[in-house]
Amino acid sequence: MRITGYRTLATVHDWGRPIGDANGAVNSGKTSVPIVVLTTDTGLEGVGLGSLEGIDVVFPALDGQDPRAVVALYDRMLAWVFKRGHAGSVFGAIGALDMALWDLKAKAAEQPLWRLLGARDHVVPAYASGLDGPLGDEELGRLHKQFAERGLRAVKLKGGLDVAADLRRLDLVSAVYQEQTGHTPALLLDANESWSRKEAVRHIRRIEEHVDLAWVEEPVRRWDVDGLALVTQSVKAAVATGENLTGLEQFRPLLAANAVDVVQTGSVWGITHFLRVASLAHAFDLPISPVGYDGNPLGHAAAVVPNHLSIEIQDLTAPAGITADQEIVDGHLVLGESPGLGYTVDEDAIARLSEAADWGNNAGPHVRPDRAGRRLVGKPAIRP
Incomplete structure (x- = not known):
């Protein structure tokens, strides 16, 4: 089997609500989901x-290579951009x-990826996280009632701008989950x-004067080893971080300095990256938790570590035109x-899409606000 080419497309995920965090929001609730399809000379395709x-x-x-040599090809891609950098x-x-290579490898073996990777079970613990920063209390409650109905017993809220608002929202969702599941949820911020x-x-x-936080995520900048270490030493909650780090070289200093308690990876960074970071975390006796993405692709890898x-x-x-063979059951x-x-992937359905999607452009959560990290004395007055 040889790789012969690729094609790209993009679909839309309509979240049905505004989404965002302390940095900004996508008020339309519609985001773009890029897709790559690898083709081979056998007709098999990887997504x-x-x-x-x-x-x-x-x-x-990758061109002309056997896609089943996934790990070697991953390193080959890193080497291919040696000078320009892989961040x-x-x-x-x-x-x-x-991700597409692993999809191809498992399809060639006629197995789900979780089984090919060696997992004993296909049931993966999960927690709820709705990117719910822009939501008012009523909409927040409705959203998390849906998660609670699936049996999820841990919930992460977006916050960080106002202590009183964070406490109110944490209390609100805690009550929703207790009512629905009969259990007090683990609370994450x-x-x-x-x-x-x-x-x-x-x-x-x-917050910890009133609420038992399980973890606080990305409290300071992703590369701030000393700052993350200070936070984890100063609060009771675990510090979770890593979703925006690329390459083992960026994780190593954090783990060596005891600056992280829950190691995270971003789903869009791929399967091999997750497996390698998981092994590194395991060497330090630390848990790993993948950050969510459309279709939960890292679920297969999470099942094996x-x-x-x-x-x-x-x-x-799911995004328009994408169906994933998975479900959320009993948490x-x-x-x-x-x-x-x-x-x-229904490419015809995706081709017929006419709605636009983005990440909020200049006001979205991918743009760092002017006052981020400089709110210690409150918001300055606006000069005339």
Whole structure:
């Protein structure tokens, strides 16, 4: 089997609500989902989700190769961009192609990926996370009632801008889950790198006077080893981080400095990246938790690593034209028996889409606000 080419397309995920965090929001609730399809001389095709930027630069590393040599091809892609670097969107393109390679390898073996990787079970612990920063209390309650109805017993809220608002929202969702499941949920708070070190400690400590936080996510900048270490030493909650880190070289300093308690990876970075970071975390006796993405592609890899904690579920619907052989049952992601990742892509349906999608442009959560990390003395007055 040889790789002969690729094609790209993009579909739309309509979340049915505004989504966002402390940095901004996508008020339309419609986001773009890039897709890459690897083709082979046997007719088998592999599907990957993630960044398409730089994919034309990376693909020559795969052209004409046997896709079943996934791990070697992953390293070949990294080597292909040795001089220009593999961070950012290029790393995302490598992750999307890597995902498609694993999909192909499992399809060639006529097995679901979780079984090919060696997992004993296809049931993966999960937690709820609705990217719910922009939601008012009523809409927040309705959203998490849907998650609670699926048996999820841990919930992550977006926060970090106002202690009183965070406490109110944490109490609200805790009551929703208790009513629906009969259990007090594990509560998680995600600040998305919006605090300085002291802002983080003050904010978290004030919340911990009233609420038992299981973890706080990305309290300071992703690369701030000393800052993350300070936070984890200063609060009771575990510190979770890693979703925006690329390459083992970025994780190593955090683990060596005891600056992280729950190691995370971003789903769009690919299967091989997750497996390697999981092994690194396991060497430090740390749990790993993949951040959610459309179709939950890392669920298959999470099923096989011994230190997996819980996978993030961001939504209960799929993007237009994509069907995933999986379901959320009794608080778990249950993977199906379809070969590969279990994705079915209806390219005709995607081609017929006419609605636009983005990440909120300049006001979206992917743009760091001017005052992020500089709110210690409150919001400055607006000068006339």
